[in-house]
Amino acid sequence: MSITARFAEMAQVRDGLRGLEADPARIVMERFLSPTEAMIGGRPTILVGTNNYLGLTFDPEVIEAGCAAMRAEGSGTTGSRMANGSFSSHAALEEEFARFYGVPSAMVFSTGYQTNLGLLMALLQPGDKVVLDSHSHACIYDGCRISGADFFAFRHNDAEDLRKRLRRLGAAAEGSLVIAEGLYSMWGDTAPLADLCAVAKEFGAWFMVDEAHSFAIYGETGRGLCEEAGILDQVDFITGTFSKSLASLGGFCVSRHPELQLLRYGSRPYIFTASPSPASIATAHAALRAVRARPELKESIWANARRLHGGLEGLGYRLASGPSPVIAVQVPSHEEAARMWNALLDEGVYVNLVVPPAAPEGASLLRCSLSAGHSFEQIDRIVAAFERVRAGAATAVAQ
Amino acid sequence: MASENEIIETLYGFLARFPKAAGKLGPDTKLADDLSLDSVNLMELLVEIEDHYDIGLPLNMMADITTIRELAAKIAELVEERA
Numbered sequence: 001m002s003i004t005a006r007f008a009e010m011a012q013v014r015d016g017l018r019g020l021e022a023d024p025a026r027i028v029m030e031r032f033l034s035p036t037e038a039m040i041g042g043r044p045t046i047l048v049g050t051n052n053y054l055g056l057t058f059d060p061e062v063i064e065a066g067c068a069a070m071r072a073e074g075s076g077t078t079g080s081r082m083a084n085g086s087f088s089s090h091a092a093l094e095e096e097f098a099r100f101y102g103v104p105s106a107m108v109f110s111t112g113y114q115t116n117l118g119l120l121m122a123l124l125q126p127g128d129k130v131v132l133d134s135h136s137h138a139c140i141y142d143g144c145r146i147s148g149a150d151f152f153a154f155r156h157n158d159a160e161d162l163r164k165r166l167r168r169l170g171a172a173a174e175g176s177l178v179i180a181e182g183l184y185s186m187w188g189d190t191a192p193l194a195d196l197c198a199v200a201k202e203f204g205a206w207f208m209v210d211e212a213h214s215f216a217i218y219g220e221t222g223r224g225l226c227e228e229a230g231i232l233d234q235v236d237f238i239t240g241t242f243s244k245s246l247a248s249l250g251g252f253c254v255s256r257h258p259e260l261q262l263l264r265y266g267s268r269p270y271i272f273t274a275s276p277s278p279a280s281i282a283t284a285h286a287a288l289r290a291v292r293a294r295p296e297l298k299e300s301i302w303a304n305a306r307r308l309h310g311g312l313e314g315l316g317y318r319l320a321s322g323p324s325p326v327i328a329v330q331v332p333s334h335e336e337a338a339r340m341w342n343a344l345l346d347e348g349v350y351v352n353l354v355v356p357p358a359a360p361e362g363a364s365l366l367r368c369s370l371s372a373g374h375s376f377e378q379i380d381r382i383v384a385a386f387e388r389v390r391a392g393a394a395t396a397v398a399q
Numbered sequence: 400m401a402s403e404n405e406i407i408e409t410l411y412g413f414l415a416r417f418p419k420a421a422g423k424l425g426p427d428t429k430l431a432d433d434l435s436l437d438s439v440n441l442m443e444l445l446v447e448i449e450d451h452y453d454i455g456l457p458l459n460m461m462a463d464i465t466t467i468r469e470l471a472a473k474i475a476e477l478v479e480e481r482a
Contacts, residue, residue: 134442141438141458150457152449153442168455357437 022338035373046378048368049352053325054297055373056247062286069282081275089281097252105260107253110276112212112241113139114269115251122267124149129176131165135184159195166203174204182214182225186359188326193229208237216245216291217325248284250276300372311383329366337364340389347385406471426468452478
């Protein structure tokens, strides 16, 4: 067996997508016209699959913050904070997150993926027990797997199923870790966090929530679904990313436990990688200020989400969940999903094509992610494109 | 207590719904290579098995399990521990 055996597996995935004539790897955004529109294949295309929830990637204040940081601190940090030292901007952003959440501890990481990996690899060790939602993101599974801990899945969003699995752990449930997300990125549904947290606490387990897709979108002040669920004072670790609402690159973890700071000495994805660049930190910081100062951004994305959800529902499409910043259209087969994805591109609309195993439970999805930067006129064009795509289909997906 | 052979028969029932299982199920059938079960399929399968036997099957354990027979042996071990 050669290490090149895996090439064949990966080529099979690529060929499968090419066989459907729907390889997302071939999508190149040649030129941006706005946060929500780019040239793809020489055609102006509405972007409704980029997770640019607040549309801040072209915000003048965010851009200027990044440019100023580059001029003041340079283009890169060229190494890890443990080796090269921290920039004052790293510490300032951590302090801002801690203040925002009213907690003693915050850490920033170089990507959202590394945030969960960094937290889990540092917290857990072989013999520890983790119970996670079955729809959890790959970085959560990967963090658990690399840590060597024993991890078990509970049925998606099912607090009673979580209770059953914690009970099976017996005495080991106490001190175990329960993991959920706020908004699930594929189906666009939200977790019953108050119920899950109550079950975790009943067994003496720790509770971690990944707010990658829900930060800045949920909660009165934008602190995510934990704020909306009223559990900020009970959840032990909250993680999030800069690469969605915060229009940058990186991630954060906040905790009511001051011991979070100890992770700087034991988290390999924190220690052995370059720290976030000055521009990444500065743009995330400026976007965080916008989250706090401009609640109208949150209102806009919700208005757009409701308009798109209502429009697609009105056409008879089967949607995976109620209105949220992620609206997933369920399609009966991956062949049909690929055909529609291509037809939407021809109509000048870019959505995410999700085929098994990327989506849970064998689903094929056309996933839309809304932005505060979308106009109602763009939303209406997206709905019209979905209508034409359906009308032109040999096998309609409408219920 | 269920014997390993009885567990194997029960597993055939769980696996029958997968398209590639038809005519292929035997103790030495490989879950990933022969049945093309991906990580999501495997996770869903384990959750069902856990409920059937009232045991906890860690997902990380699957790295060491290739065949139906090996999975059945692990289940038998966990059932015995629980008893």
